[in-house]
Amino acid sequence: MSGTTAAGNTGALLTATRLRKYFGSTAALNGAGFTIDSGEVVAVMGPSGSGKSTLLHCLAGILEPDGGTVHYDGRELSALSDAERSRLRRGDFGFVFQFGQLVPELTCVENVALSLRLTGVGRGKAESSAMEWMARLEVDDVRDKRPGQVSGGQRQRVAVARALVAGPRLVFADEPTGALDSLNGERVMELLTGAARDTGAAVVLVTHDVRVAAYSDREVVVRDGQALDAATGIGGAP
């Protein structure tokens, strides 16, 4: 892990410090810290309701924390405008959720290409890149099918292709295998972590499954709203 400078720029790709997030009077995060370097795969584990998904949403700028800071590549997320944060989420971040969350009206290739279309890439080029990623994720044969017409495992691979097609530096994966059987889950993890390692992308992997966590480089455990590095017992960031 990298050390923090006064400016909060740690040399790490993303650093969160003393995050607090309340839902009503309940503290989902209570001073949680976190850091991830480029190319690292970090598993975030913890019991149900421990705050691990809330942590991921705060790190990704989907939720605004009530206290604390998140620095990505030296920039503090809360200091960015909504438009800048959106641009970051479209260009630098990739997302994989438990149920894929693909657009049901679009075909699989259109879903994957959407990530690029939103950054201004033309349709032909976007779909050509999408097809390359779909082939890599072994779902090029379902290109013209809609998400509802393919299996859960295929849908999740399409979601991984969509997360990676724009060349993100950081992928947020929230229980990416939670809805899959063990064989499909294993394949999705191999493809996700393999592709991330090849492209140098870092992955924040929220999971309750130790077999999935075993694909990571290290583990952070969220307990009572705090995030601790599992190996050292020290907070994920100062």
Add this chain to the structure above:
Amino acid sequence: MSIGNTLLGLLESGPRHGYDLKRLFDERFGHDRPLHYGQVYSTMSRLLRNGLVEVDGVEAGSGPERKRYAITDAGITDVGRWLATPEKPEPYLQNTLYAKVVLALLTGRDAAGLLDVQRNEHLRLMRELTRRKTEGDLADRLVCDHALFHLEADIRWLELATDRLDRLAGEVA
């Protein structure tokens, strides 16, 4: 693993020298624990004595004589009987981890810390096996999966024990 039955089973496909048998065993079943030559030759001597294999030929060379072994009918029957007999499931009731937790509680040491350290050690091995599995063929994957499922079961127990530590402390005091 019964080395004798396994070597015998490998001989069913045809006669082999002791060295070939060792190589084949290591390739298929040895993984991190290859057989010693001594183990192979002492096992083959026992199988020979029991009439389960016979010497099919001897090659003289510059080194020691190389015996080629063939399985006998009695050997084939023995392999069949072994394959048809279920292995006794391991009851896992003599558990070192449990003993350590209880002793830590009895002596006022940090039982929660012990469980955390063990969990990390298990997860470290799971990472290593997951990497090996990802790079391996189907046989490697199955062998690694067997280990991974057992390690996962241990981790689930470690987490359960962590959750029940306060109650256990009260009971063992």
